[in-house]
Amino acid sequence: MLHLIRLSGHRFNVRLSPISLSVAVKGPASIHNPIYQSLPAYSTRRSTMSSSADQSQRAEAAPASAGASEQTAASSKPELPPLTPAEFRAYNRLAEHMDYFHEHFRRSWAILYSAASTGKRPAGMSMKQLLDEGLSLIKYLETHHGIEESFFFPILARKMPQFRATGGKSELLKQHQQIHAGMDLLEDYIRKVKNRETELDMSVLKEKMDSWGEVLHKHLDQEVETLGAENMRKYWTMDEIRTIPI
Template identity: 50%
Template sequence: MAKDAVTAAQEAKPLPKLSASEFRQYNAMANHMEHFHNNFRQTWKILHGACEAQKRPKNMSIRAFLSLGQNFCHHLTAHHTIEEQHIFPVLAKKMPAFRKELELLSQHRQIHVGLDKLEKYLEECWSGERELRLSEMKEVLDGFGEVLWQHLDDEVRQLGAENMRKYWTVEEMRRMPM
């Protein structure tokens, strides 16, 4: 049977109910990823919320705000680099969504176009080359916000127990690199 036919067959056949232990094992990667993604969501909300309100959060200096944005850029870049080098190649062996030419990696590329612009903007503000204007920063954030939030949700959904069990055994899940 061709690889796509095997994948279609795996997705079509009804699967037995998981025990609580099996569910935890199959859902472990989703839980782990959700933890990281929630940190990105929280930081995004602070940054974007300040831009929408046109004022920094109470008791946050310009330097602290810029640093928060720079850390967001660096941490998200590191997160995606780890995924692309260590996690996605393993998952791509059986899961189409993690293959290079498909959605999740395409989302990474789209996110990084915006992330690079944000990082450059923040660096220019930090160095004094440019004055921080929250309306300008909001434009940069809005340029990739939708794809970022969609990606954070899509990735966790792909790693959820009901999807993972279509492709992997419990034993294989125990050996996952995450």
Template identity: 45%
Template sequence: MSEQMEGFHNHFRLTWNQLWGACSGTGKRPAGLSARQMIMMGLQFCSQLDFHHSIEEQHIFPVLAKKMPEFRKELDLLKQHKQIHAGLEKLEAYLDSCRTGEEDMRREEVKRLMEGFGKVLWQHLDEEVQTLKADNMRKYWSVEEMRRLPM
């Protein structure tokens, strides 16, 4: 499970790093992307991460929470989702206003919004994968039970 999750999370890390790089001191867009392409990349990032977390919260975490305290609503992984989504909503709203032409895209504003939830996002991406590693999963699940898990 951790390897599958790591694959999804690496996609989010890659996109984050491309957006972050475009907003940092170099002043260059990643791979020659236009401002519109950067906006769309950011909006896709927000949408995909939201969708990923929705699947986890609706289909994966409830099953894991039956035996694993890390996935219960009152604990860190789900609290992190809420913090990440608060930041995602702000970033998405800003990028959408740039997409519609209501605002001009300012890289420093995108970076400021990303800074608002970046630390918790990266922590979450790492901790979730660690929690799903075999040595931890073996504490709670048999091999047969693992085969039936929704991932």
């Protein structure tokens, strides 16, 4: 089914399938790649998606609460038993899928930020290709967030206050707003360079990226952590979690 999403002055026809949220990547990028090593600390942190028994038994921090009553209710619940490997995989499915999508954004950001920081383009990449990489990052982030806010988050919000748009308390949604403010500035600069309205200055490009880089990478990690098995089991049964699409 095709849906029309309008975001930041852009219109996207989006087909609701997993590939709509990302573009294909060949596999996780290693943070030991030289591109990643040139980035600031906030952009080298990645969520650990291991399905080992130790991780399945590790307690995570309690989710953000929509109010004092929810905090009281959460604290009064008894400690949950350890998940079996099969249960962990079921509850961790959304986090694993989301981290796959987010890895594309990390990789694309790393390419652009490395060039902006060092003043050197990746080998074999033209200036036009570098600028197009930046515009692609913006386009896919906008589309990804549009699908989340229109379809994915409302499903989760039925039980999880972290995804509720009402009340203005969702930190994840506030992060979306901050990210889009930074993306608008970056897109405006890149388009001016492509239209030859201004010369490309790598220090300016880096400045445009630094204005929202920290919140972007915090968001990419925090969203995956919120969807992690130990947190999701607090809100959903096994039957319910299997029916949530992504």
